[in-house]
């Protein structure tokens with residue numbers, strides 16, 4: 065992996081914060097001590113520990129890390145003190161000194177306001193069907209203020225007290241999914257408590273709001289590709305049912321741990337006239353069938369062993385790849401389940417520029433191994449630069 069102990073340490077710390085808070089909530093829920101809102105256990109406090117702030121302030125993250133280590137050591141010392149009567153006073157004094165000497169981080173960096181849904185998890189699995197449902201809902205409920213491209217330039221925007229934010233920017237990734245859910249269903253208020261965005265809890269069901277969040281993420285990825293030529297925030301491939309060699313369908317997400325190559329077939333592939341892609345032991349190849357070909361599927365031979373035959377899948381992948389001509393596009397998903405690279409129709413060999421989701425561009429090129437082909441180079445780079453810090457500062 066990459067030689068960046070600092071980012072790895074931060075990843076670990078942020079993961080620990082997230083998991084311990086989630087675990088605490090689960091225990092409280094199992095004991096029946098918390099209410100349920102919007103389908104899941106509600107976070108009972110007005111504050112939670114923040115991952116996102118620590119990402120921005122490495123110094124505070126370091127302090128928190130050291131303080132947690134001091135806290136753990138103090139607890140161990142106190143434990144020993146309980147067993148060893150004679151040394152008790154000395155041990156207790158050491159524990160107190162340790163805690164006093166710990167570099168406690170600033171409270172307002174570590175603690176941030178929480179909503180009851182802050183730790184809610186999306187049940188949709190980022191499924192293509194959910195994204196497409198979100199697309200319809202967005203057009204019906206949100207487009208007037210947020211605009212068709214979600215950049216905030218809707219027809220009503222200018223008349224609002226606060227301009228809607230650019231949802232195609234990093235905002236959606238900075239927030240925990242549960243906080244986004246709260247904002248969509250309960251609305252947004254400014255610091256003085258005045259409503260800046262209406263809540264849609266009366267119109268939308270919980271699963272509708274999750275679908276909207278899926279759609280906004282997919283659209284945000286497409287917009288960033290359009291504008292910056294990159295997926296500036298990591299995005300997963302929409303989950304879809306894949307059929308391999310006529311077996312029962314399995315979900316695309318079930319290949320997590322292996323690299324995937326997703327190939328958008330064109331009508332001629334589906335008719336078997338274009339030579340199939342060479343098998344590649346480094347990747348599992350999955351073909352997306354275009355909606356028109358899928359209608360004629362009963363007669364056309366399939367382009368490969370594993371195929372996806374769903375109009376929603378085609379539409380959702382088109383959204384993320386920012387194209388209305390998906391046929392011929394190839395996408396690569398890394399072992400952790402992130403979309404990382406794209407090659408455009410008719411492009412030929414893979415190039416370094418095809419890596420669209422880069423998390424650590426600082427890795428010196430000289431340090432990278434020198435693989436034989438373009439795809440090998442991309443794979444080496446993807447593996448050397450794993451995606452970090454996602455969603456509200458927390459790793460997925």
Ligand code: HEC
Nearest residue numbers: 205206209224226227228229239247248252260261264276
């Ligand atoms: C009446 C106009 C209006 C409509 C309709 C509207 N929004 Fe908003 N939305 C806003 C404004 C204004 C903000 C910025 C609020 C702020 O930052 O105080 C916002 C903020 C947001 C945010 C960012 C919240 C955050 O965490 O900072 C999301 C996400 C969002 N809207 C989603 C939606 C979705 C989804 C819909 C449709 C169901 C929708 N909005 C409909 C005006 C609107």
